Amino acid sequence: MTAKNSVHHSIPRAARPPGGFFIHLFGIFRPGKGPRCFFLRGFLCLWALLLPVLAGGQPVIPFSQEVRVAGVWDLFPYSYQEEGRITGFFPELLRSAGAVLGFTPEFPSMTWSEGLERAMEGSIDIMVSLTKTQERQAFLDYSAVPLATSWGVVLIPLESSVTDVLALDARPVGIVRGDQNGKNLMALTESFGVSPVYREYSSHSALQAAIIQGQVDAGAFFSAFRFDGDALRRSPIIYNPVQTFYAVPRGSNQRLLSELDALFTRWIEHTDSPYYQLQERYLTNQGRRPGTFPGWLRTLVILLGLGFLVVLGLNILLRRLIQRKTRELQQTNELLMAIFNHAPMPIIMMTRGGEFRYVNQRFSQVLGYSIEEIPDAETWWQIMYPREDQRRRIRQIYEHRVEQALNSGQTSIEPTEGQLVARDGRAYTFQFLMTFTQDLNVVMFQDLTELRANQQYLEDFNAQLEYLVEERTRELEQSRQALFLAEKNAGLGRMVAGFSHEVNTPIGVSLTAASFLMEETQGFSDQAGAGQVSRKQFQTYLDRALESSKIILQNLERAAGLINGFKQVSADQMHLSIRSIDLKDYLQQIMLSLQPRFRHTRHTWKIESPSIQMITYPGALAQILTNLVTNSLTYAFPDPESIGFIRITAVREDSRVFVRYEDNGVGIPIEDWEKVFEPFFTTGRGRGGTGLGLSIVHSLVTERLRGSIGLRRSELGGVCFMLDLPMELSEDTVDSDTGSAQG
Template identity: 30%
Template sequence: MAPNESAPDQHSTEAESLASVRAELERTKAWQARILQALDHLQSGLVMYGPDDVLVFCNRRFREIYPEIADILVPGTPYSEIARTFYQREFHRRTEMTEDEYVSTRVKQHLNPDECDDEYLMGPETWILASDRKTADGGVIGFRLDISERKRAEKLLAETEMRVMAGLEQKVKERTQDLLLANQNLEQALSDLRGAQRQLVQSEKLASLGFLVAGVAHEINTPIGNALLVGTSLREEIDHFSEQSSQRVTRSLLEKHIDFVTKGSDVLVSNLKRAGKLVQGFKQLALDRATEQRREFVLVEVIDEVLLAMGPTLRMSPFKLDIQVPADLTMDSYPGPLSQIIVNFINNALVHAFEGRQQGHMVLDASINQDKQIEIVFSDDGCGMSEDVANHVFDPFFTTKLGQGGNGLGMHIAYNIVTQLLGGTITVDTEVGRGTSWRMTFPRVLKNT
């Protein structure tokens, strides 16, 4: 075969290669058309600019977002022309910049877009989210999304929150007013309660003092009655002697008269001294209780004054009280309030500790403890208290005899006197069936306050 005989085969191969390239190009164009068609139907606006800042592609949604310049949004249009047209047709109404200033600013920003998104108002109730990015070849790709619905939802949410907050603020204001009014009412009720409590405490003190008056009056009645009887007898003896002596005075008559008068006078003086001692003791006790003055005193003497006043009550009961107090134990404090505590202890034992019993024993003991403080212990072998009762025994108005004469102030008053006035402490040790022991400690010489 001649050398030129291979030419038809070579020509055929080139034709086939060209056909293959054309087919590949057609397929590429077809894919490009599909891609552009898909981009054109995006719900977001899409625009592309080449490295020369000339429009390459703009989809349908982008033109809908910018209807003022939709006619010039065609491939090949420079961005500067698009910006100028947008200024002339729309944006000049929104800015104080001149046309050239606006175009220069927009072109500069467009060539170097921020790597961030921006939201701006395109028209009444129309908000657009703009996002421009540099492409790898130096061009620009931009996205535009209508976010009006989201903005309306945010606005509605903000308005709803404002209404809710306003409603809450109004409710808070109303509740605050209600709370202030309730607080004022509570303060007034508390003030009234404190006033009533002070009156009850004062009534308790006066009732206790009245009880002591009745006791001392009973004690004084005996020596005064004896003195009155002796005085009457002496008067009768004097009248009889005067009548006898008017006729004749004999030695035996005179001796008999002197003996009677002497003995009667001794009895009279003895009873009057006893009454005077009772009056003096009661006077000091009443003065201490009424004035609550601080003074130096012998502890056993104050206790004797209390026992003197409560003697009739104790003698009428089957219960015994032993006093174990050193005779030389002195204090510089408030004897009146201290005597009231002792009265409360005794009364509390008589009313509560021995209920339903025919015998019982109480002990009042006083001493100096290792801390050089006065320690007074009042104990009984009565029925004792449960743990729940013991936990509330010092609370005001707490009583297990409600409606039976108990007002629940006795131990509360004792607690306040010991802790506030005498500067000490008071505790109770008790158990059901084992009796009760009250322990008080306070300074022998009260510190100046």
């Protein structure tokens, strides 16, 4: 909000009404105080009585000059323009007075604020329709006789929900620059603890247009203002009545002011004077003396008196409610400060100007500085970034980001990462999070030091591993055949890791059972040597020995089965020799060797196949299945919480075996189907993919197993590979050169 269309209660307190609504209401009935007011009124009354006698109804000394008049020309019916002529109660009253006193009023075109400025400069002679305030009395002399009384009213759109002063809180409300009704409304809302957003306008017409256009929700006017009834209506808010006077620049035109006071005093005493004629014409339906009130106004005063009692009671209740809410806010503030101080991350609260208001305990604990040592952002930059070039660079980036966020209306900036050095010399890696409130900027420091250290360790470790792998495979990387061998060795390595994990459990159980059996046997031997073995102890020992032996035997048999399966699968992969296998059993052995890859996931697998005897290269088949499973686990299920499913189906048709491998993963885009078997093509380069897995599969199927492989649409929704393999292979059917190259 700019200063051009907003008000921040800039009116001096001395210029505001000293009391609330009802003090001003009953204050209009009090006479002026002090001897000066008394003598001034006596002088004016005496002058009013003597003037007709001395002058015979004419001025004693005619002015015979033009009088420059300033005022607001859209205050119907007080003053307004009609067909290019300034008219209304005050201009016509001044014209009537000029006819008696011998001057001609001139009404130059100017705004209300311009009129006040010219009054301060002394470049006008008189102002009309002016309320009396202490602020204006500094540069104006007022007439002693008030000429009209009006009430402050609040105009609102027809569909507005504003019903009382409290409803104006936080709403945009318009006032006319320099208008007393607007100042009185500001004082009224302040007395109720209400904070509208005030916007100034140059005239009442401009304010009315602003309400109709929706720029503000309400506006302060005087009760006689003629408003557009098709778009606006009066709200129930009626407040401080104000009296309007004539005024001249302070210290000038005193004769004109005194002559007018004398004339108006005389006219007020006679109901047939121009004063009452103009009142009847412009202000009322019948002439009446100032100080007398119509019946409706007396009724209104009575109702307002009763309303005052109601408001007084409500004010007491409201004060108690405010006190209770204040206590609740204090408790909430204390709770928030406790949360702030005990937050697990360092936090700074600072003003937009860079002054540090609060730092929590974690800030001082981690960085070792108190708010007294770092009172503002400038000190922060000096301490945290002692190198000038580094400080300038980081500060420019920070200030640029803050400026961008504020200009775009954002309430925070993107998290940034950086390092800070604490007082003890320890370097911390933080992620800086900044949010903006109305008055404060909140900066939070998320400590990433340990995380980044672990990441760096892993990166170094991976780099070392990559270096070792490169060292071991440098010579093999010269040819495509060597890369295939490295991929096959990697698959075998994964199988070894899985086998080690699987075989560790039965061997560990066997070792535990053997140790227990040895302890029991040793104890039994000691008791037998001492001749202390009872029948019960003997039977207990036999039961325990038998149970331990069963456990040892079962787990060793399980380990032996795993070892034999692993030996067979690994030997097949290493030597790639032709032999006869049961396809279903062999597929089961391969998937069991890969079972550790499924740990810590929610994925499952299933083999659907009858017993099929094949003469083939089992090692090549194991390598193919290993690569396909690895491919699915790596790329098909990117969501760690997904439930994956792999299905392997085998059927025999004449002398061919068709193996269908499919999963329910994300699948492969159709446009990539023709490229998936090309060497080094991969969609998962960032996840460790080399692009050789499916290329090796294709080579093993087509060259080693003399079959074919292709992609199909899967019923499960993911990828589907269809393998067409011969039932029997012989050494003669496989070219030795091709086999050695691919092996």
